[in-house]
Amino acid sequence: MKGAPVRVVFLTVLTLAAASAAAAYTLNYAVPSAGGCPVPTRFSTLTPVARRWSTSLASTPQTVFTVAAPGTSQQIAEIQQAISDAFSAWTGVSGTRLNASEYPNALAPLSTTPTQNACGDSQGSSVTGENTICFNQSSTAFTPGVLAFTRVFVATAPGQTIGTVTSSFTGQILEADILFRNDGQATFAAPGALASEPNAYDLESILIHELGHFFGLEHSPIWRSVLSPFAPPPGTYWGPRPSAAAPDGPLREDDRTGIRVLYPDPNDMTDVGVITGRVLSANPLALSGLGATAAGEYVTGIFGAAVVAVDADTGEVVAGALSGWSCPSPNSAPVFDGSYTIARLPLGRSYNLYIEPLNGAFVPSDVGGNGLDVCSTDNTTPCSVPPVNTDFVAHVRSSG
Numbered sequence: 074m075k076g077a078p079v080r081v082v083f084l085t086v087l088t089l090a091a092a093s094a095a096a097a098y099t100l101n102y103a104v105p106s107a108g109g110c111p112v113p114t115r116f117s118t119l120t121p122v123a124r125r126w127s128t129s130l131a132s133t134p135q136t137v138f139t140v141a142a143p144g145t146s147q148q149i150a151e152i153q154q155a156i157s158d159a160f161s162a163w164t165g166v167s168g169t170r171l172n173a174s175e176y177p178n179a180l181a182p183l184s185t186t187p188t189q190n191a192c193g194d195s196q197g198s199s200v201t202g203e204n205t206i207c208f209n210q211s212s213t214a215f216t217p218g219v220l221a222f223t224r225v226f227v228a229t230a231p232g233q234t235i236g237t238v239t240s241s242f243t244g245q246i247l248e249a250d251i252l253f254r255n256d257g258q259a260t261f262a263a264p265g266a267l268a269s270e271p272n273a274y275d276l277e278s279i280l281i282h283e284l285g286h287f288f289g290l291e292h293s294p295i296w297r298s299v300l301s302p303f304a305p306p307p308g309t310y311w312g313p314r315p316s317a318a319a320p321d322g323p324l325r326e327d328d329r330t331g332i333r334v335l336y337p338d339p340n341d342m343t344d345v346g347v348i349t350g351r352v353l354s355a356n357p358l359a360l361s362g363l364g365a366t367a368a369g370e371y372v373t374g375i376f377g378a379a380v381v382a383v384d385a386d387t388g389e390v391v392a393g394a395l396s397g398w399s400c401p402s403p404n405s406a407p408v409f410d411g412s413y414t415i416a417r418l419p420l421g422r423s424y425n426l427y428i429e430p431l432n433g434a435f436v437p438s439d440v441g442g443n444g445l446d447v448c449s450t451d452n453t454t455p456c457s458v459p460p461v462n463t464d465f466v467a468h469v470r471s472s473g
Contacts, residue, residue, distance in 0.1 A: 102446060103227045110402070128187055137253075137260070159277055164320070190210050201248070214252070220253070222283075231243065246289060262275065274305070290332065295390055326391045331392070350412070351410060373409065376397035
């Protein structure tokens with residue numbers, strides 16, 4: 074790896090269950106190494122995104138169950154089908170540059186490698202620019218409750234290189250690896266084997282979740298979102314399954330909107346609605362105790378509030394964002410003014426807007442630090458992220 078520093082992001086899916094709450098998709102951000110406004114992380118769509126998986130599978134104990142017998146070519150084919158179907162959930166979303174129908178070469182063909190530790194390490198000493206899924210690689214990141222995690226290497230400037238991949242923009246994902254737990258503390262079952270393995274987690278569901286991180290999304294505090302930080306209980310899955318008619322069937326609207334924001338299709342004239350605003354305190358003095366950031370900017374709005382756009386006719390959560398910051402210019406550090414933007418909303422629908430703190434079933438740590446990590450002290454425009462504000466009650470004030 075050269076052209077450091079390259080940012081390493083860890084994203085996980087947890088086993089714990091919780092009650093329902095409303096919130097929204099969040100994105101990962103990279104702060105330019107030279108300073109300036111944070112930018113979302115994503116793959117370049119100028120070349121096909123490489124992808125492979127390691128056919129090395131743990132056998133003692135066995136952690137991946139299939140209908141086919143272990144060690145057979147049928148088992149490999151069964152797991153590969155689950156991986157392909159999981160990818161299709163994201164490439165089936167309309168209005169994105171990942172859509173398989175509109176952009177059939179967005180992803181490179183899925184390949185395999187027999188290497189056990191094909192996913193490299195967090196220090197970057199063995200990363201190659203390959204995007205790999207591993208089922209038989211140990212890691213200290215497998216702390217209690219972690220089923221799988223996605224490790225993402227992100228460029229903080231153009232011209233940084235991992236393997237054969239060189240960044241053309243800040244925030245470009247240079248490598249993303251998905252690792253499944255292999256120590257017997259959790260087991261996974263391909264869709265056909267789930268009914269006979271009721272104590273196993275659904276392999277396809279976990280893959281779809283982790284692929285959301287793979288492409289650049291953070292956790293969503295929407296309970297039924299695929300990007301919710303909580304996995305479906307063992308022996309179950311959140312459906313429907315991907316199908317030829319509806320490959321993105323398992324996703325919720327919040328998931329679809331998030332991926333459209335990261336990879337917008339320039340030809341999409343439907344999902345182009347935008348809602349912007351600020352979440353402000355009725356008493357600005359209540360925020361004064363937070364003081365100034367390292368850049369000298371005071372907190373003037375609510376940071377970390379969940380702002381959600383709900384279809385006024387159906388009650389469906391369509392999309393949302395976390396409030397908190399904006400940038401006066403591309404070269405400036407964030408200003409913590411309570412700003413939010415909900416983009417890529419479908420036109421022709423009416424929306425109700427809801428605002429709530431992350432102090433219920435979901436808390437800020439569930440969303441993840443990367444979705445709120447918009448500062449760096451290692452450049453010329455440093456700042457420090459204020460604590461997430463969870464102590465407020467939302468009131469709607471008429472503008473009429």
